[in-house]
Amino acid sequence: KLKEAQSVVLARLLQHRHPA
Structure with missing residues (x-):
């Protein structure tokens, strides 16, 4: 499950990077 x-x-x- 490396992709996950x-x-x-x-x-x-x-x-x-761009917090809500």
Whole structure:
């Protein structure tokens, strides 16, 4: 499930870049 983990990490990084 590496793809799933990478997706979560990418989502978190995006949120950190532009927090809601």
